[in-house]
Amino acid sequence: MAHSPELPLGMLAARFAKEFEARVFEALTRAGYPDLRVRHSVLLGSLDRTGLRLTRLAAQAGMTPQAMGELVDDLERGGYLERRPDPADRRARLIVATPKGERALADCLRIVAEVEASYASALGTERYAAAQGALGDLLER
Amino acid sequence: MAHSPELPLGMLAARFAKEFEARVFEALTRAGYPDLRVRHSVLLGSLDRTGLRLTRLAAQAGMTPQAMGELVDDLERGGYLERRPDPADRRARLIVATPKGERALADCLRIVAEVEASYASALGTERYAAAQGALGDLLER
Numbered sequence: 001m002a003h004s005p006e007l008p009l010g011m012l013a014a015r016f017a018k019e020f021e022a023r024v025f026e027a028l029t030r031a032g033y034p035d036l037r038v039r040h041s042v043l044l045g046s047l048d049r050t051g052l053r054l055t056r057l058a059a060q061a062g063m064t065p066q067a068m069g070e071l072v073d074d075l076e077r078g079g080y081l082e083r084r085p086d087p088a089d090r091r092a093r094l095i096v097a098t099p100k101g102e103r104a105l106a107d108c109l110r111i112v113a114e115v116e117a118s119y120a121s122a123l124g125t126e127r128y129a130a131a132q133g134a135l136g137d138l139l140e141r
Numbered sequence: 142m143a144h145s146p147e148l149p150l151g152m153l154a155a156r157f158a159k160e161f162e163a164r165v166f167e168a169l170t171r172a173g174y175p176d177l178r179v180r181h182s183v184l185l186g187s188l189d190r191t192g193l194r195l196t197r198l199a200a201q202a203g204m205t206p207q208a209m210g211e212l213v214d215d216l217e218r219g220g221y222l223e224r225r226p227d228p229a230d231r232r233a234r235l236i237v238a239t240p241k242g243e244r245a246l247a248d249c250l251r252i253v254a255e256v257e258a259s260y261a262s263a264l265g266t267e268r269y270a271a272a273q274g275a276l277g278d279l280l281e282r
Contacts, residue, residue, distance in 0.1 A: 007273070007277065008161075008253050008256075008257045009157075009161075009257060009260055009269065009272055009273050009276070010157070010158060010161025010162070010165070010253070010256065010257065010260075011161075011253075012273060012276040012277055012280065013154040013155075013157045013158040013161065013276060014154075014158035014161070015276075015280055016150075016151070016154045016276045016279060016280055017151060017154040017155035017157075017158050019279075019280060020149075020150075020151025020152075020154065020155070021151070021155070024151070112149050112151070112152075113149075115149075115151065116149045116150060116151065119150055119151075119279055122278070122279060122282060123275055123278065123279065127271065127274075127275050128150065128275070130268065130271050130272070131271070131272050131275035131276065132148070132153060133268075134264055134268050134269070134271065134272035135150070135153040135154060135156075135157045135272065136153055137263070137264065138157060138160070138260055138263060138264065139153065139156055139157055139160060141263060
């Protein structure tokens, strides 16, 4: 993917984000999780063994319960989580990570760290940190 | 949108690209193009008055003719382009920018330049150029 030095930062970031996501999800496929998609990240990263209610997961992610429910259905189908009755309120259900879900999250974090290490190694730690700081500052405004 | 300094560059880029696209498309809506979406950019930027065939537009964008055809339908409905018979081959059709399509592209380029100028002004030109160079280099690898 060739770039010209005049490309706007916003467009470079969009292309780079796609490249990053492609690398991470190709590695996740090789690691045995071919059904994980970018949209699942927000849910996978929020799962734990204690469990959370759907409404809470949706609110944390700034999504509607319906949209979050579709992600929960996807990851339940893949065996990454299960729905269990909430001991505190038998009418409610908790979304709980399965061992496979916990492994997938750990593998995902490891893969992201590896991809990031390859960027830092390509740029040198100083330029890598500068790019990180610049994007972070623009997002914080 | 708060950031932690440890966020991976790939994730920062994804968030920043979303922020950039939101700003550009909000400005396009205010400028009178509420129907333009991120997915249309690849087509809008390729239109001209001479016209190109669908297969050529699709190949340039690395898309299937069918997927490009859906974008062409969208922008034709919005009055940004029209399909005309190709003078070189009456069985073929050319996709040609309308005056509205040309104005929309010019406005889009102006808006992107304004958004980018705000980034350069927030960071200073040196940090802005450093971030641009870093992402460009990572994409060029």
